[in-house]
Amino acid sequence: MPGRALRRIAVTLPTVLLISFVIFALLDAAPGDPMAQMPLTIPPDVRAAMREALGLDAPMLTQFGHWLWQFFVIEPLHLMDRLLGTGLAGESARVISWQTRAPVMDTVIERLPQTLWVVGLGYLIGVLIALPAGIYAAARPHSRFDRIATLLATLGFSLPTFFTGVLLIVVFSVGLGWFPSIYDTTLRVTSLDTLGQQLRQMVLPVSVIALYNAAQISRFMRAAMRDALQEGHIRTARAKGLSERAVVLGHALRGAMLPVVTVLALGAPQVFAGAIITEQVFRVNGLGQLLITAIQANDLPMVQTLTVIFALLIVAANLLADLAYGLLDPRIKAGVDRHHGRG
Amino acid sequence: MTTRNALFGAILGAMTSVGAAPEVWAERGSDGHLNIIYWQAPSTLNPYLSGGSKETEAASLVLEPLGRFDETGALVPYLAREIPTVANGGVAEDLTAITWVLREGLTWSDGTPLTARDVKFTADYCMDPQTGCAQRAKFDGVREVVVVDDLTVTVAFDQPTPYPYTAFMGALSPILQQAQFADCIGAAAPQCTEANFAPIGTGPFRVTEFRTNDVITMEANPAYRDPAKPAFATLTFKGGGDAASAARAVLETGEFDYGWNLLLAPDVLARMATGGTGRTVTAFGAMVERLELNLTNPAPDLPGSIRSTAAEPHPILSDPEVRAALSMAIDRALLAEIGFGIAGRPTCNLIPAPAIYASDNTACLTQDIPGAKARLERAGWIDSDGDGVRERDGIRLKLLFQTATNAVRQDFQAVIKQWWAEIGVETELRNIAPSVFFGGDPGSPDTVQKFYADVQMYANSFDGTDPQAYLAQLTCANAPRPETQWQGMNVPRFCDPAYDALIEELKTTGDLEARGRIARALNDMVTRDSHVTIPLVDRGRVSAHAATLGGVVLNSWDSELWNAADWYRIDP
Numbered sequence: 015m016p017g018r019a020l021r022r023i024a025v026t027l028p029t030v031l032l033i034s035f036v037i038f039a040l041l042d043a044a045p046g047d048p049m050a051q052m053p054l055t056i057p058p059d060v061r062a063a064m065r066e067a068l069g070l071d072a073p074m075l076t077q078f079g080h081w082l083w084q085f086f087v088i089e090p091l092h093l094m095d096r097l098l099g100t101g102l103a104g105e106s107a108r109v110i111s112w113q114t115r116a117p118v119m120d121t122v123i124e125r126l127p128q129t130l131w132v133v134g135l136g137y138l139i140g141v142l143i144a145l146p147a148g149i150y151a152a153a154r155p156h157s158r159f160d161r162i163a164t165l166l167a168t169l170g171f172s173l174p175t176f177f178t179g180v181l182l183i184v185v186f187s188v189g190l191g192w193f194p195s196i197y198d199t200t201l202r203v204t205s206l207d208t209l210g211q212q213l214r215q216m217v218l219p220v221s222v223i224a225l226y227n228a229a230q231i232s233r234f235m236r237a238a239m240r241d242a243l244q245e246g247h248i249r250t251a252r253a254k255g256l257s258e259r260a261v262v263l264g265h266a267l268r269g270a271m272l273p274v275v276t277v278l279a280l281g282a283p284q285v286f287a288g289a290i291i292t293e294q295v296f297r298v299n300g301l302g303q304l305l306i307t308a309i310q311a312n313d314l315p316m317v318q319t320l321t322v323i324f325a326l327l328i329v330a331a332n333l334l335a336d337l338a339y340g341l342l343d344p345r346i347k348a349g350v351d352r353h354h355g356r357g
Numbered sequence: 358m359t360t361r362n363a364l365f366g367a368i369l370g371a372m373t374s375v376g377a378a379p380e381v382w383a384e385r386g387s388d389g390h391l392n393i394i395y396w397q398a399p400s401t402l403n404p405y406l407s408g409g410s411k412e413t414e415a416a417s418l419v420l421e422p423l424g425r426f427d428e429t430g431a432l433v434p435y436l437a438r439e440i441p442t443v444a445n446g447g448v449a450e451d452l453t454a455i456t457w458v459l460r461e462g463l464t465w466s467d468g469t470p471l472t473a474r475d476v477k478f479t480a481d482y483c484m485d486p487q488t489g490c491a492q493r494a495k496f497d498g499v500r501e502v503v504v505v506d507d508l509t510v511t512v513a514f515d516q517p518t519p520y521p522y523t524a525f526m527g528a529l530s531p532i533l534q535q536a537q538f539a540d541c542i543g544a545a546a547p548q549c550t551e552a553n554f555a556p557i558g559t560g561p562f563r564v565t566e567f568r569t570n571d572v573i574t575m576e577a578n579p580a581y582r583d584p585a586k587p588a589f590a591t592l593t594f595k596g597g598g599d600a601a602s603a604a605r606a607v608l609e610t611g612e613f614d615y616g617w618n619l620l621l622a623p624d625v626l627a628r629m630a631t632g633g634t635g636r637t638v639t640a641f642g643a644m645v646e647r648l649e650l651n652l653t654n655p656a657p658d659l660p661g662s663i664r665s666t667a668a669e670p671h672p673i674l675s676d677p678e679v680r681a682a683l684s685m686a687i688d689r690a691l692l693a694e695i696g697f698g699i700a701g702r703p704t705c706n707l708i709p710a711p712a713i714y715a716s717d718n719t720a721c722l723t724q725d726i727p728g729a730k731a732r733l734e735r736a737g738w739i740d741s742d743g744d745g746v747r748e749r750d751g752i753r754l755k756l757l758f759q760t761a762t763n764a765v766r767q768d769f770q771a772v773i774k775q776w777w778a779e780i781g782v783e784t785e786l787r788n789i790a791p792s793v794f795f796g797g798d799p800g801s802p803d804t805v806q807k808f809y810a811d812v813q814m815y816a817n818s819f820d821g822t823d824p825q826a827y828l829a830q831l832t833c834a835n836a837p838r839p840e841t842q843w844q845g846m847n848v849p850r851f852c853d854p855a856y857d858a859l860i861e862e863l864k865t866t867g868d869l870e871a872r873g874r875i876a877r878a879l880n881d882m883v884t885r886d887s888h889v890t891i892p893l894v895d896r897g898r899v900s901a902h903a904a905t906l907g908g909v910v911l912n913s914w915d916s917e918l919w920n921a922a923d924w925y926r927i928d929p
Contacts, residue, residue, distance in 0.1 A: 049797065056408045056491055056492075056494065057494050057846075058844035058845070059493075059844075060490070060491065060492075060493040060494055061797060063486060063489055063490075064489040064490075064491060065489075066489065067487060067488065067489025067544070068489065107548075110548070111400075111569075113400040113401075113569075113570070114400040114401050114550075114569040114570065115401055115403075115406055115546070115548075115549075115550065115553055116401075116550040116553070116554065116569055117550065120550075121569050121570070124568055124571075125571075180602075183602070183605070187610050187612075188605065188609045188610055191610070194610075194612055195605065195606060195610055195612065196394070196595065196598075196602075196606055196612055196613070198593075198595075199571055200566065200568070200572055200574055200593065294597070294598055294599065295598070297595065297596075297597045297598040297602070299398070299568075299570065299571040299572070299596075299597045303570070303571075303597055304570060307398065307400075307570050307597070310792070311400075312792060312796075
């Protein structure tokens with residue numbers, strides 16, 4: 015087991031480097047200019063001087079090496095300094111955004127709370143709805159519950175979040191006036207009253223995200239459970255006279271969770287990537303909004319850093335999912351390769 | 358209504374409870390909280406490191422220039438005692454220097470006095486080539502800035518400068534505090550995050566928290582020069598999202614008091630405003646949506662050194678009759694109506710305002726399709742093969758028309774294509790991502806400057822109220838070409854020695870009346886007389902404010918928030 019985990023980790027390192035380089039090269043090759051958002055009234059020589067001040071004239075590989083050093087060495091040192099109060103990083107230059115002229119990581123950290131609260135909670139609630147709904151629907155296929163769940167899932171799946179978000183605002187903010195349409199990121203929860211405000215402003219965006227996630231995951235759960243219920247050992251369990259509840263939860267669930275865990279694990283980094291559209295609609299201004307504004311402004315250091323962080327999270331989630339298989343399926347834990355062991 | 362109040366009350370706490378203050382102008386901070394929404398979020402509060410209006414406008418609540426432009430474009434002293442002129446002795450007779458005198462007793466929000474040294478420092482800061490200052494052009498031609506005494510500072514120019522109100526005037530060129538930015542000059546400029554995010558200013562508000570690209574919170578500046586202002590104790594400046602939801606937050610839900618730049622489909626905006634929660638305000642400046650015609654040949658088979666340069670004239674558009682016909686076929690009133698509603702009005706001028714520079718050129722306002730056809734006919738452009746497209750000497754009247762990707766512009770393209778089809782001109786449409794189109798990357802074939810098309814459409818205007826630099830963009834030397842790395846904003850590649858001579862005359866004319874006359878003549882030369890640029894719509898700004906917010910005077914010559922110190926809460 016440790017050997018397998020170490021092997022997996024060893025593979026991820028070059029993956030991350032490769033991803034970083036590919037992202038950097040793509041961004042470098044992409045058309046666009048960080049000065050493009052500036053008004054046309056700014057003359058070209060001023061633009062050229064500004065470009066130079068940003069270090070845009072350096073060759074691509076130099077810029078990449080510089081970024082790599084800053085991101086993987088300087089930034090972690092800064093983080094340590096911040097957490098432990100040490101002075102390891104000193105005065106060394108950090109990854110600076112072209113748009114804001116501020117360290118990229120500071121902005122990322124500033125954006126984490128609202129992203130985790132809103133998108134994280136939306137994901138969590140989505141999962142909490144999806145798993146039982148998927149399992150129940152699979153255990154009672156073609157029942158009324160299954161049909162309604164399928165209908166809702168299809169709706170959640172096919173209605174884009176920019177539509178459901180605006181719909182909820184029009185009904186609940188404009189029409190009824192129950193919830194705010196704009197998220198206040200400066201709100202600090204210090205009392206019951208502010209907690210109420212926080213909950214109220216989260217209701218709409220969290221609902222939108224939860225609906226979307228629940229729709230997707232419940233379909234996976236249902237399909238996986240349907241498959242699991244076809245397996246031989248389920249027939250045996252039923253033949254032994256076990257109750258349907260015991261068959262589904264005790265015997266089928268474990269096998270059915272295997273593909274679902276993959277989906278859940280790979281979905282989790284999306285929480286950090288933010289829900290770009292939902293964040294825009296409700297002005298949650300989390301990491302998703304940060305990424306999209308950086309893309310619009312051609313703010314390469316910001317885009318590069320964010321995308322690499324997301325890539326790292328996805329690689330890590332992959333790794334976790336892999337390790338979780340070991341827990342769910344002892345054959346993998348025992349070192350039996352799945353391809354051979356399962357034929 | 359009570360449910361609504363109870364629920365909003367919890368969210369907007371401070372905002373709704375302040376309605377109680379009876380005398381809005383009586384006391385600083387007596388009107389509670391102000392909520393402003395900009396659907397583009399400011400990324401910094403240092404206007405010298407950005408150039409975007411979202412940053413300069415947010416910063417205008419904190420930082421102030423020596424003088425601002427009011428809603429009519431007139432100059433108003435802010436930190437200065439008066440606007441220097443030749444008449445009051447502030448501007449040298451030979452037009453080579455301007456001397457500003459600060460008001461007495463001004464202090465920064467940290468309580469330290471504002472002096473002429475801060476003014477000089479601001480110039481040093483922006484003029485340092487390594488700062489990468491976005492407003493460097495404001496200091497063009499400045500030889501030196503000299504501190505005369507604590508309150509007096511002289512800006513000396515290299516040569517006679519008839520319009521010296523660029524540096525330290527308007528939202529784009531406010532005064533920075535030397536003590537705060539002393540270590541932030543040159544290459545160190547971007548590293549000073551703390552100063553850039555929370556500059557110390559003299560304006561009505563000071564920053565309490567800045568979250569980049571998200572939200573700014575401010576409070577009334579305790580050291581503001583008018584002890585009764587601002588009426589609001591605190592404010593939230595929220596950014597992000599899109600114009601439609603910002604409009605909704607001001608006009609429908611009432612969550613915000615002021616919403617910026619709400620350029621929505623005219624009917625959408627009108628419908629939102631019917632509820633009475635808020636109202637829209639408009640102001641017109643010098644922003645003109647125009648077509649520009651390429652006088653040089655953009656044919657793709659030409660070598661890069663010749664394509665779209667003066668070396669090869671345009672096979673079709675070098676004929677002035679065709680250019681005139683293209684202009685005559687357009688119904689500008691309809692374009693203004695469908696594209697901009699209350700925020701647009703048809704224009705024939707490149708310089709639609711201020712009034713003194715605006716030509717009385719209105720002939721183009723009436724669409725004249727038969728006249729356009731007759732013109733083409735007379736010039737020998739005839740549809741001989743009956744396919745609906747005219748030709749002459751084997752050249753078909755076919756044009757490539759490009760613009761930036763934007764819903765209104767694509768509507769315009771479609772309608773104009775239709776009109777041109779009626780007069781026998783075939784049009785191929787193309788749209789380009791704005792970041793590329795306006796990006797100015799000399800390596801890209803799709804920029805405004807490279808103009809690898811026959812016709813293109815975009816909007817532009819000029820800073821401040823003086824059009825000299827803007828008109829000077831159309832001189833021969835400013836045509837983008839390979840030798841200039843495709844820089845320069847003479848996009849049509851217009852070249853007329855008479856125009857260049859008149860520009861030289863403008864540069865040495867100090868008298869305002871005479872400047873107006875010359876500017877109007879220049880405007881007519883490129884529009885009415887030659888149709889090199891075809892102005893379409895004079896684009897105003899549309900913003901919205903809550904019915905309970907008083908004192909808003911929308912200004913298109915300076916920051917929209919220029920008079921936020923005078924804003925107050927109206928009792929419902």
